[in-house]
Amino acid sequence: MSRPKILVVGSGFAGTECAHKLEKKLSIDDAEIRLVTPVNHQLYLPLLPHVASGVLTPQAVAVSLRRMLKRTVIIPGGAIGIDTETRSVVISKIDGEEIVEHYDYLLLTPGSVTRQFNIPGVDRFAVGVKTLAEAAWIRDHVIAQLDLAAVAETDEERESRLQFVVVGGGYAGTETAAYLQRLTTEAVKRYPNLDGSLIKWHLVDIAPRLMPELGDKLGQKALKILTKRGLHISLGVSVAECTEDTVTLTDGRKLPCRTLIWTAGVAPSPLIATMGAPTNRGRLVVNADLTVPGLPGVFAFGDAAAVPDIAKGGDAICPPTAQHAMRQGWTAAENVMSAVRGFPLKDYHHKDLGLVVDLGGVKAVSKPLGIPLSGLPAQIVARGYHLGALRTFSARFRTAAGWMLNSLVGDDFVRTGFQAERAASLKDFEYTDVYLTREEILERTRGGASGDGAGEAVRAPAA
Template identity: 75%
Template sequence: MTTPRNTSASRSSSVPRILIIGAGFAGMECAHKLEKELKPGEAVLRLISPTAHQLYLPLLPHVASGVLTPQSVAVPLRRMLRRTAIVPGGAIGVDPQAKAVVVRKINGEVSVEHYDYLVLTPGSVTRQFDIPGLDKYAVGVKTLAEAAWIRDHVITQLDLAAASSDPAEREARLQFVVVGGGYAGTETAAYLQRLTTAAVKRYPGLDPKLIKWHLVDVAPKLMPELGERLGDKAMDILERRGLHVSLGVSVASVTEDTVTLTDGRELPCHTLIWTAGVAPSPLVATLGAETNRGRLVVSPDLTVPGLDGVFALGDAAAVPDLVKGGDAMCPPTAQHAMRQGWAAARNILASVRGKPLAPYRHKDLGLVVDLGGIQAVSKPLGIQLTGLPAQVVARGYHIGALRTLTARFRTAANWTLNAVAGDDFVRTGFQRHRPATLRDFEMTDAYLSAEELQEVIAARVDGRSMSPQKPELPIT
């Protein structure tokens, strides 16, 4: 147990301001818990988010393949939160000394939000490497816009292949590469491969044997967290479907129509989906605090040492795993993020009320991997399951984790409709002219340098208006 920090909120007689950055699992659960526990007038709640929804990331492969509609995984913030003011924008810099956060709103306006307690849950971005062409031709699976774009793009490749009379171009259009053998990459490859297998039946002129999906990962095992038996079972399911799994291999270079692997293979290809890990949000770097592999170092009570009133959790924080002990850190999973949100809310309430803070402690409940249809591998509470029982557990977990009854009903209805009626494989074309790179979708260059941050805050103190020239945040 630790004692509460001597924050400005406790020194001041005014109502404390609690500012939450990010509406992912950690931020959303923290806000929801605070709304339920705070007495009327006890604190002011504000949440910064460029989107008006909480995105349920684990089901993005279902959206990319058309099994679920985008609305199913985008739960409206204003349906869940009633006492929290939503600030429609993205945090692009934090000054802990001034207790100020610089926000670029979705209309381009720059403002400064002050706080007594700050909850940092900005999430993560797709991890990139210095691979020639990767920044120009790869797309991730981290946002709703990316998932929608991928579905349109994959169906477009089938249409272009059917329209082409050039065998070489047809081969390139029908070859797809997914990099990353973790949960996101494996589920994305599994679901999209099922999509093209079903869709090609509607294209009489296309040979199904020409469609090739490659899952590439530098690790020696697929999803090692599952253990050898379940990892091998997942690999067997994918390979029996015809998906080519290459382990111990990475990407050497990328062009518009070619992916070259480190083992020398050159794959003609117009589709590279990059899921090779995540990196903490660039916002973390603006604080100037100690980090561990890019994640903010935090105490077991989720406070950031040396920063008054600042809590960090989720993908952006290196939270000690007290259950495992030693130097272990909690993995950046939705399960931990949700529970860290609850723990942070309890500690903020304790601090506001002058009570001691409690450390975060949670035993991992297990893992679920949905491979589509009735195929899945799951490990709830250490019990290894495959096939239909694993799929029931996987989908039951997702339904339970969705935050509203409407979202649960819509998701279950979509699954049922897709299972019964299949897909119509419609290409909407609404994102056809949108740039499709990791930077375009995830806006990784929207953040301020230390000098820009200080200049903006000083300008606001002096009453001057200033808007640094940075890319506008996407409204998705």
């Protein structure tokens, strides 16, 4: 009797935690585990603002899958279509070749992409904070604006290069704005012909409060810290339109600006739409035990799944956070193990551990287990949480060493140039336009393909 094949799609928190636990609980004779991912690391997203500002190196937040996973087969590519009737997944490998993988159990964790809201210009002129490439590009770009502003021939050009807009007052946007504003404040001291007062960072959010999940007291504390630093925070406002050198806000202001960082929420991976299954605001509808109704052997969890929030009850679904994704990964692994062995599945339950927001230096606000903290105690909790969540010793060491080195010697303001020629559009960084139509999926999965499902090729790219 052949071993059942468990196919995990996605190497974010949910997918990696699931594969890691499956390895621990299932023997090599119990099942074959395969992981589909275009990268060979688990990206620790909460620390991307540290990479964008140069406090940490990219390697610190890219946790090696080959250190974490000992016997999982890693397929270097991205899933671009799913045919649940034939239990097949179409994968585009990183060299462009397309293959079809068959499964007995499919664990869908494709994650999310940056939500754009169909605002004119955002798709072409905004960049998100979802990938290492985006973080590297942002750092190079921000420093480049200082370099170019220092030799600008007109006041108009200088003003547009020294204004920066971050959209989204959640954790990603707030931390990104805080860290990058701190970077430019230090960097401008090395530019003798630049007036630091000309640098303006704008944090914009349509919500009436900054990070409402923190509660009014801590939210106000964070607002006070950032305002005192010189950030211009506009709440109840969003972007109406953007061009290459302007950002127009919904309150009528037109800001000269060549840097628009977009963190205004996330949308589920477009992969979910290729399935034709019921969704809730784009997220795949799942049962409380993470199974997909009507699709035997399919589990979904993480950002792309509408997992019922049993703790809140009613129609509530779990928010797309790293904390939920990790824990859902553990539950999914246990349920797949139960399915393999014929045992009952269990529902996903959680207890909120609280929230941490790192604002740079010794500034932070945190709410561990509901206890509000600010300043140095909050920073210790925030960084301690991140170190604990990193899954390998090498990642923890690199991160802790990076923080220590930065605190001792300060920032460097070097452009690496690796991303200099990279397009700065969301689709180019997040590959949102690579997915197949339903007809294309069926052509690849049912067009005469045969074999044991060990990754048969269906089309190779032209030479």
